[in-house]
Amino acid sequence: MSDRRLILAVETSCDDTCAAVLTRDGEIRANVISSQGIHDRYGGVVPEIASRHHLELIDAAVADALRQAETSLPELDLVAVTRGPGLVAALLVGLSSAKALAAAHRLPLAAVDHLHGHVAASFIGDAPLPPPFVSLVASGGHTFVARVEDHGPGYAVLGQTLDDAAGEAFDKGARLLGLGYPGGPALERLAADGDPEAFAFPTAARVRGLDFSFAGVKTALLYAVRDLGSEAPARRADLAASYQRAIVESLATRAARALEHTGLHRLAIGGGVAANGALRARLGELGAQLDVPPRALCTDNAAMIASAARFTPALEYPRYLDLDVYASGELPRCASPR
Amino acid sequence: MRGVFTSLDAAQTEELGARLAARLRPGDVVLVAGELGAGKTTFVRGACRRLGVPGPVTSPTFTIGQRYPAAVPVGHVDLYRVASLADEDPDLLADYLGPDAIGFVEWPLGEEPTLAGLGRIVARVSLEHAGGGRRRVEVR
Amino acid sequence: MRILGLDTATRATTVAWLDTETGAAVGRRDDPPRGARPRHTPRLMGLVVETLQEAGVDWDGVDRIAVGVGPGTFTGLRIGIATARALAIARAIPIVGVCTLRALAGGAALAACEHGRAALAVLDARRGEAFAAGWSTPSHDPEVMAAASPSLRPAALAPDEFAAALRAGGGRWLAVGEGAVAFRTTLERAGVLVASDGSALHRVGALSHCRLASALEPEAPHAVRPAYLRRPDAEIALRARERDSPMPSTATPDDRHPR
Numbered sequence: 001m002s003d004r005r006l007i008l009a010v011e012t013s014c015d016d017t018c019a020a021v022l023t024r025d026g027e028i029r030a031n032v033i034s035s036q037g038i039h040d041r042y043g044g045v046v047p048e049i050a051s052r053h054h055l056e057l058i059d060a061a062v063a064d065a066l067r068q069a070e071t072s073l074p075e076l077d078l079v080a081v082t083r084g085p086g087l088v089a090a091l092l093v094g095l096s097s098a099k100a101l102a103a104a105h106r107l108p109l110a111a112v113d114h115l116h117g118h119v120a121a122s123f124i125g126d127a128p129l130p131p132p133f134v135s136l137v138a139s140g141g142h143t144f145v146a147r148v149e150d151h152g153p154g155y156a157v158l159g160q161t162l163d164d165a166a167g168e169a170f171d172k173g174a175r176l177l178g179l180g181y182p183g184g185p186a187l188e189r190l191a192a193d194g195d196p197e198a199f200a201f202p203t204a205a206r207v208r209g210l211d212f213s214f215a216g217v218k219t220a221l222l223y224a225v226r227d228l229g230s231e232a233p234a235r236r237a238d239l240a241a242s243y244q245r246a247i248v249e250s251l252a253t254r255a256a257r258a259l260e261h262t263g264l265h266r267l268a269i270g271g272g273v274a275a276n277g278a279l280r281a282r283l284g285e286l287g288a289q290l291d292v293p294p295r296a297l298c299t300d301n302a303a304m305i306a307s308a309a310r311f312t313p314a315l316e317y318p319r320y321l322d323l324d325v326y327a328s329g330e331l332p333r334c335a336s337p338r
Numbered sequence: 339m340r341g342v343f344t345s346l347d348a349a350q351t352e353e354l355g356a357r358l359a360a361r362l363r364p365g366d367v368v369l370v371a372g373e374l375g376a377g378k379t380t381f382v383r384g385a386c387r388r389l390g391v392p393g394p395v396t397s398p399t400f401t402i403g404q405r406y407p408a409a410v411p412v413g414h415v416d417l418y419r420v421a422s423l424a425d426e427d428p429d430l431l432a433d434y435l436g437p438d439a440i441g442f443v444e445w446p447l448g449e450e451p452t453l454a455g456l457g458r459i460v461a462r463v464s465l466e467h468a469g470g471g472r473r474r475v476e477v478r
Numbered sequence: 479m480r481i482l483g484l485d486t487a488t489r490a491t492t493v494a495w496l497d498t499e500t501g502a503a504v505g506r507r508d509d510p511p512r513g514a515r516p517r518h519t520p521r522l523m524g525l526v527v528e529t530l531q532e533a534g535v536d537w538d539g540v541d542r543i544a545v546g547v548g549p550g551t552f553t554g555l556r557i558g559i560a561t562a563r564a565l566a567i568a569r570a571i572p573i574v575g576v577c578t579l580r581a582l583a584g585g586a587a588l589a590a591c592e593h594g595r596a597a598l599a600v601l602d603a604r605r606g607e608a609f610a611a612g613w614s615t616p617s618h619d620p621e622v623m624a625a626a627s628p629s630l631r632p633a634a635l636a637p638d639e640f641a642a643a644l645r646a647g648g649g650r651w652l653a654v655g656e657g658a659v660a661f662r663t664t665l666e667r668a669g670v671l672v673a674s675d676g677s678a679l680h681r682v683g684a685l686s687h688c689r690l691a692s693a694l695e696p697e698a699p700h701a702v703r704p705a706y707l708r709r710p711d712a713e714i715a716l717r718a719r720e721r722d723s724p725m726p727s728t729a730t731p732d733d734r735h736p737r
Contacts (some may be wrong), residue, residue: 014400027509048404048552050427052706053426055556059699087551089427092519094562099523104537104568141400166399171376215397219375222467257400314398314518321523327433329399425708427552428604432515452605 004029005077006069007143008101008308010062011116012094013086014141015045016059020302021069024310026079026124028165029069031296031303032061044171044181047087054093062101065302069186076103080302080309084326085109091325109320110309114300115142120308129268129291134158134258136283138251139271139300140167140182143212147259148268151311152280158258159210166247166273169214173243176221177236187240188276194241199224199245203253208255210261217246242331244278252282259288266291274298339359339461345473350382351377351465354475358430358461365437371447372465379472379476381463382442386412389440399445403432413441419422420445431456480535481542481566483687484526484560486518487550487578488601488656489735490681493525495533495540496688504533504733505685518557526565544691547575548705549632550601555704563699572680572696577705579611579632579655581686584623585653586679587616590681593648595671596629600657601682608657609707610635610643624693634707637664644668649692 011018017034036053039045066072073295078145081098083093102109118137125149135146139156144160164172167184179190188332201220204213220242225232232239255267267283274280275295284290297304315323339358345351349449356367366410368385383395398404398416406412413434420426435441435456443453446462452458461477468474482492488560501554506525506685507640530536545562548555560577566573582599583590590597597616601609617623630643641664651670657662658672659680665672673679 046419046425047430051552051556052704055560055704056700058560059567087401089556092553093556093560095519095523100561100564101568103523106567128518131468138411146499148707160394161396163392165400168397168399176374201459214374215379222373222375228609242543303563314452318524319417321527324519326341328398328404424605429515429551429553455605 005117006071006074006075006305007054007078007080007309008062008065008307009080009112009302009303010058010098011082011093011114011117011300012054012058012090013084014090014300015053016037016300017054017061018300018302019061019065020306021065021071022124022303026128026307026310028124028303029071030065030236031301032068033301034061034063034298039181046087046184048079048086051089053091054090058093058097062097073101076105078110078309079112080112080306080307082117082245083323085114086285086327088325088327093174095323095325098119099141101325103317103321107318108314109312109323110312111320111323112305112308112312113153114301115144116155116308117304118270118301118313119146119148119155119302119306119313121270121293122291124303124307125293125297128290129266132264133266133268133291134255134264135270136251137271138166138172138269138273141165145210145254147258147262147264151255152308154313156259159254161212161214162207162213163213164218166212166214166251166261167245167271168220170265170273172218176225177240178292184273184276187244188278190237191241191244191278194237196241196245198235198238198241202241203249210257212250212254214247214250217243217250219251248276248279248282251279252286254284256286257287265289268300272299277302340477343475344468344476345377347471348380349376351380351473351475352387354408355381355384356388358477359388360462362389362440364440366460366464367435367441367443367453367454367456368461369450370444370463370465371444373447373467376465376467378444378465380463381413382444382476385442386414391457401433405434405439412438413439415441415443417443417445417447417449422450440474479541479689479692480539480542481544481688482526482529483544483576483684483691484522484558484562485546485578485581485682485684485687486516486554487548487621488554488682489516491516491518491525492634492682492684493522493529494684494688495529495535496685498692502533503685504529506532516551522557522561528579535608535651537571540569540571542691542696543571543573544576544684544687545573545702546578546581546684546687547702548578550578550605550708552706553706557706558637559702563702572721573699573702574691574694574696575633575702576687576690576694579609579684580623580642581690582655582682583603583613583616583685584618584620584690586652587618589673589679589683590616590652591650592695595652598630598651598653598670598711600653600655600661602657602660604632606660607634607636609633610640610657612651620689620693624690632705635663636705639676640664641668643668652681655682656680669688675708
């Protein structure tokens with residue numbers, strides 16, 4: 001049944017200032033992403049700079065989203081906002097703004113978990129994926145695999161990283177290879193000309209079950225570069241290809257195990273690392289129905305926050321006025337196979 | 339615990355962290371330096387286990403910090419992305435470090451004067467690759 | 479004119495509503511206990527709602543929003559300004575940014591005049607520095623105070639710079655603000671009179687913002703920006719990011735991508 005009531009969502013957990021308008025039944029009316037585009041120069045997201053830019057961009061992002069959706073605040077049914085995890089000072093800009101927008105019109109507010117948002121990205125778009133499915137989320141700050149039984153807000157985390165996130169492994173590997181930030185696409189481009197079998201980097205095979213580990217492969221890359229010495233620059237493409245392959249294998253192995261463990265046949269991926277072509281290709285070989293949301297829904301965006309908000313209990317005015325953000329929180333784990 | 343140690347693998351690096359942690363009190367801060375892949379987070383993980391942190395101890399690079407609940411809460415900060423604390427809000431680390439918590443700071447760089455305002459710096463750990471997967475761990 | 483004011487530049491969260499015609503005023507504030515963190519995020523919107531309730535008005539009882547733009551804690555400034563701008567946009571209410579130091583000095587104008595002194599507003603900038611600004615002829619009249627140019631321009635100052643600036647200013651000062659308490663020794667050594675520690679003059683109160691805002695021109699919401707007075711230093715930020723790379727950097731501008 002169609003439900004055209006509108007949700008405005010705001011997301012400022014890292015360095016993209018995002019606002020979106022979604023219908024209650026999941027149609028995307030606007031998905032505005034203001035990339036700050038400045039952090040590349042700094043080799044990473046600098047919290048204070050990101051927060052300053054969020055404040056500069058947030059009102060325009062919201063205005064753009066409302067304009068594209070041809071609506072206005074009083075016509076909304078719900079305001080949604082990312083409460084965490086993320087950079088505290090960055091999250092606070094979005095939360096402050098969203099609380100005030102909602103309170104000004106006595107609208108209800110849904111406080112959304114950013115990671116639930118990545119999972120919920122699969123519920124929208126041109127081909128929404130109905131639960132149950134296995135969700136693999138891999139980004140600069142998070143890496144986990146979950147069994148998604150229903151639309152949420154709960155989902156069962158089967159495994160998560162024990163050290164670095166997959167996107168962080170890409171960024172730090174790129175740094176070791178003298179590439180710029182963000183490292184993912186640069187490393188992927190370089191890898192296209194290399195031999196993925198040239199170096200046998202570890203894929204955390206010793207980590208059993210469904211947890212991830214990327215610290216070992218990072219160290220292995222460092223040693224390989226050192227051992228090669230002056231020969232290293234000539235072998236950069238091979239190093240990149242082999243490094244990428246190890247990360248992709250590590251992710252794919254856990255995704256395969258999760259499918260086997262749950263008996264499910266549908267796999268969704270999300271997070272910035274889902275933009276990696278080698279990962280998409282490798283996951284396509286797993287024999288499951290693979291859902292890869294378009295890139296604008298994989299990376300940080302507010303449409304996914306609105307999507308999650310549809311399945312998050314909303315707080316009525318004025319019960320949300322005292323809401324605060326959180327930087328990190330433990331994932332809702334369930335028993336995983338060992 | 340002071341001196342220079344050699345660690346042959348991650349388990350030994352964790353054990354060194356645990357040994358250091360045994361003497362820490364609320365308000366103490368440990369600086370953990372070393373290049374990429376040197377085992378900083380591994381060292382902190384060992385310390386956290388000894389301090390009774392049961393859950394994952396992961397790299398805080400993304401959020402700058404984590405705070406783990408335990409008998410004495412443990413703050414785990416990573417300044418890898420922070421170009422200079424002088425540029426940041428003075429409260430950036432206040433969620434993680436403070437008189438009630440035991441703190442670990444990765445990538446402390448030249449931030450010691452600023453960090454000193456957030457706790458007692460009781461140890462400076464430096465990890466280095468020493469060839470063949472070994473690490474040289476110096477605790478000062 | 480009925481004005482809603484708020485300020486989150488200091489540890490306090492302060493909100494006020496003023497009807498400049500009737501003089502009716504309502505103020506609400508939250509001061510965290512010593513050593514506790516500020517409660518801007520959990521308290522600000524609640525205080526706004528309580529203030530309007532006590533004033534007996536709804537949003538149509540607000541003709542202007544005044545927000546403190548600092549200087550102050552970076553995060554606090556963003557919370558206040560993001561909130562104020564969003565309220566202004568959502569209800570189409572004109573907005574004006576008010577310098578927190580000017581509001582503080584304006585609140586101390588009567589006391590300064592009594593002592594025959596200039597008003598010096600000082601906030602704790604942390605890391606051993608103070609945010610300070612001074613007005614040689616402070617006035618309780620908002621028209622005058624809003625237009626007065628500071629004889630000591632707002633700046634972040636280390637104690638020695640501060641002392642030098644005060645000497646250069648040459649005036650006899652009455653210092654107010656949490657920073658005046660924190661830097662009492664430095665200030666008194668420079669001949670500055672500092673109000674007693676418990677004095678209400680030291681507290682930033684949004685009613686001062688309301689008064690000043692009645693004499694200021696509204697701005698476009700996006701023009702209301704924090705007065706950080708400290709800038710992330712790009713040069714420092716860009717220093718030796720290759721420190722851990724064993725290879726020369728080949729970063730290109732299009733190496734851009736999501737995480």
